[in-house]
Amino acid sequence: MVVLSKMTDVGANTLGPFDAIDCTCYEMCHTWNSSCMGTYVDTFHKAFVYAFKVYAPLYLLNALWKLQKKRTDKKRLARSTILQTLRSTLFLTMNGTWVLMVVCAYGKIFGKFHGVSGFIVGLISSFLSIIIERKSRRGLLAIYITNLALEILFKMSVSRGYVTPINRGEIYLFALSNVAYMSYFRGSNLPSYLQSVFEKVLGNDETKTYKIREEREHSSVAGNKFIFSLKKMCSYLLNNLNSIGSRPPSCCHGDSCVAYSARAAIKFFSIGYGIQVLMNYRRIFQALLRSNLSLLGKSFLDFRLAKFFCAYVTVFRAINCFLRRAVGQDNPEFFGGIAGFFSGFSALFYPSTTLSLYAVTKLLDIFCMKAVATKRLPFFPNFDVFMYSLSMGIVYHASIFEPHNIRPSYWSFMKGLSGYKFPLLFRKLLDRFGTEATKMYPNFVPDLDPKYVITPEVQQVLASHGKWP
Incomplete structure (x- = not known):
């Protein structure tokens, strides 16, 4: 039971970000399906349906708004609306699919998972996803996700006692x-x-x-x-x-x-x-x-x-x-x-933390653009891709190691994108990192197939919860 105590006791044996735990991608990540390829296919299908439901209404409303203009080419508008909807849907779909593929690749390359693995996996998978999306949307996505990442970092700092929140801050x-x-x-x-x-x-x-003060035209009021x-x-x-x-x-x-x-x-x-x-x-x-x-x-x-x-x-x-x-x-x-x-x-x-942080993030973006325009800062091509990938790395790290620090509305969005599989990670294996990984799901232990559980430490944790033969 020495190994078991190491896996469950968070106090004296807390691991750092560069420490690792021994387990396979099936044992910790896609616990609902022992097949990596089967997981990719299932996730792609569910993520595509969810992403299409998100983007289709938005692009449809945008198209209806443009139809009000007199000189609108309807055929061209319909074609561009369909293509843009499918492209954005694919971007969001791959955001949920790439992360599983990179997680599996990480586990197979290193044979273990480190405390920084969530950040690395999120950064790589987000980069591979954002390059699919149109360039005109990357800046807005980067600002939104940077805002979310800053909020997560603040909550992480509060939960670790590094900062004290200000009332009505x-x-x-x-x-x-x-x-x-x-x-x-x-x-x-x-x-x-x-x-x-x-x-x-x-x-x-x-x-x-x-x-110049414009004169207002007084038009007659018709109707009810x-x-x-x-x-x-x-x-x-x-x-x-x-x-x-x-x-x-x-x-x-x-x-x-x-x-x-x-x-x-x-x-x-x-x-x-x-x-x-x-x-x-x-x-x-x-x-x-x-x-x-x-x-x-x-x-x-x-x-x-x-x-x-x-x-x-x-x-x-x-x-x-x-x-x-x-x-x-x-x-x-x-x-x-x-x-x-x-x-x-x-x-x-x-009062809204989201609104306040978005205002600050957008303001920083305006400052930077003005500084680049006046050549006070150098121009970095594809900086929006870098910021999106970096910020999503933070978001994915939190989704694996400390989902309680993610904004509830965005956590619901991530669950929907994953086909409600994100809560099924075996987070009891991650408790040694001291991030309270199981805070939201303290009693969850997956029903793993014994044929594919090869790590002794994982077997002992399952046995302690009565889920090992």
Whole structure:
């Protein structure tokens, strides 16, 4: 029982990242199928179906959006939509298939698995997958996965006691990153696509280059009388607000500052509420099917995103107007940064670590692109491929050694991509690395075929759980 104690005791015999345990790929990884080739085929099939379900609706919606344009070649659009859907589906499918193939190759080459094996396997398999995807999508994928990897590294550091989390730290992070975003936005220094998005949300009245006030066209309202009446009431309310206060010469918007901010509050509260209801559609359907009025009420009375959108835009506009009025002139970058900081605290209504980290990651990407453009940093070709592979190496390491540190929504995604096989790894063999590998599945022991279990240590662990003849 000496060997068994070594396999199960994590205290004094914790292994390091370059230490190894003796086991085969079947004994630890694809425990549900003793055949490596059979595992690849089964995983490819299930991953392809899952990936197609993910990408097909996205590309279909994109195609429908493009069809609204008058000069759209329908045949060309249909062909490109099908090809892009299949290519992205294959990329995601191979992401789940390559990792098993590389794991098996690693086990056969070294005859054991090291503490860094998850990272190495993930890095190689992710590189082989990302080169399948279109170049135009690699940057977005790299940013998203880098964001996820940073979150995992932070959780790893917390679980090991290296850092102490700050209460509401994601709020401060979002507010600080928003300083740079809003300063760039008001100075029209963001990338064109991002500048366009912020102009639609915050209004192009706030951009530095917007100097001419455009006259609004008053079109007649047709359609439902109720909608017409509702619009008339809102218009009446805003016209009354417009009479309150004034607009200083340094403000470019046409209304008074009060009406300018109030219009944003009403508009974006409605938009945020609509998006939140759409996000809760599953809960709403479940409540309707079960006649659960309590759950239905909670789904429709969820105002978190509405309050976030409303506060974000309203505070940004109001503070910019206040600063312009107080100083008597506009300073776009400086005022934008101040307003961005305070509007960033709207995240109190919708705290999200994912959103905050994505904002920071994207901001770093903008800094790097500007530094490359001004030749302060050298240009690295295929840097997005490198970052994606490196970040996915971290994600795959966590999925094997410490899945409890992965964002729950992404862990569910990884399970679905693997055909719900990721939880079936024999993680009790990995407890010696001190990563709490079995924290999520403490009682799971696979039913391995005795004919293919050749490692004595694995046999003893199985015997201790009554699964060895």
